[in-house]
Amino acid sequence: MELRRISLSLESTRVLNDLSLSLTEWRIGLIGPNGSGKSSLLRLIKGLINADSGEIENRPARIGMVFQNPEHQLLFPTVMEELCFGIIEQGHRAESAEQSARDLLAKHKQEGLLNKAVHELSAGQKQLLCVLSVLADGADLILLDEPCASLDHAAKRAVMGIIRGLPQQVIMATHDFDLLNDFDRVIWLDSGKVREDGRPDQVIAEYLRSLSGPGLT
Template sequence: MREVAHDYGERAVLRDVSLTLAEHRVGVVGANGSGKSTFARLLNGLVVPTSGTVLVDGLDTRTQLREVRRRVGFVFQDPDAQIVHPTVAEDVEFGLTNLGVPPQERARRVEEVLVRYGLAGHRDHPAHLLSGGQKQLLAIAGVLVMGPQRVVFDEPTTLLDLANTRRVARVIDELEHDVVVVTHQLDLLAGFDRVLVFDDGRVAADGTPAETVRWYVDRMS
């Protein structure tokens, strides 16, 4: 990001953010309204900056959006915002169909990701009847089947109970992909390489989890 700012109407939500993300696991924390979710959406072009530039592997999110989204997947807080097809398998397959992946390859990739996330037994199940935890796993599967190099998670455990929060945390921990995780669950960030703290649209702290989480907790106390 180079001198990135973003406004919603007359309200500035990000101000002069310049940084480079090169670490394997990056956490993002901050109070509600601090700008962290807008920051996350900028990373794969769901939002484009009002001013400044966001580059992914040298690709500008304004002008090369398709290529950017092939590299950066996005998992929303609410999986219902991401699940669009009636059955589990159809929903996972949807993005591959849009990419023109041949049917045999589509079937292989769908089956592989359903098995990996414990959804193979639900492949023909109505997606809207899944539990909250299963829906979030389905949303993650639908992103990962596309083969992104990086994945952004925007508060992926906020709507989940403790057992499913731990399950999703394990899924994220086991990913080989580079990840950016926006969260209020500070314990999810143990072992991360870097944590950013947003405050009033700016990066107020940037460092290891031990440094920045302590700073954030002290600031919020």
């Protein structure tokens, strides 16, 4: 996918500023301070908002997105209904959807979620369900907006285990740099522009250096 000279304003604030990116790597991390434009860029790629100018070429047909807040994503009262919706959307027959949902949970060792109502899930379990329901949707590209924020270690490991096993292209925004060690590329956004772009270790080291201020490193 190619982003060419994308600019975006939201309520007269310039959020993305003449951004050009060729997004071809398998797993791409997105970092940057609060308000730098990470979520806006993901929403734009997903097609939820339109740029003021610029173009996106070769955008995958089916894009799944895990939102920063799981409450904005989950639509149904039960785990089963949530997963079945995605599975039926994907074109599967309704009669076999429940079995597919069971298989999906078993594949990711999350059988414990099977008969739960969404309101009784913890924050971590809701986030896990968001990732699974995006997988159920059968997307070609998966966008993840801080999928591990507020998760405990076990839930984080479970979510990252799922993400690491995905064959699809992944673009993930996070403040948790440890999650990006084995990614192929990290893009550091600052005020809606690319500040650094390259190998995870290099980009993250530069970012951390910038936080420590002059004379401290």
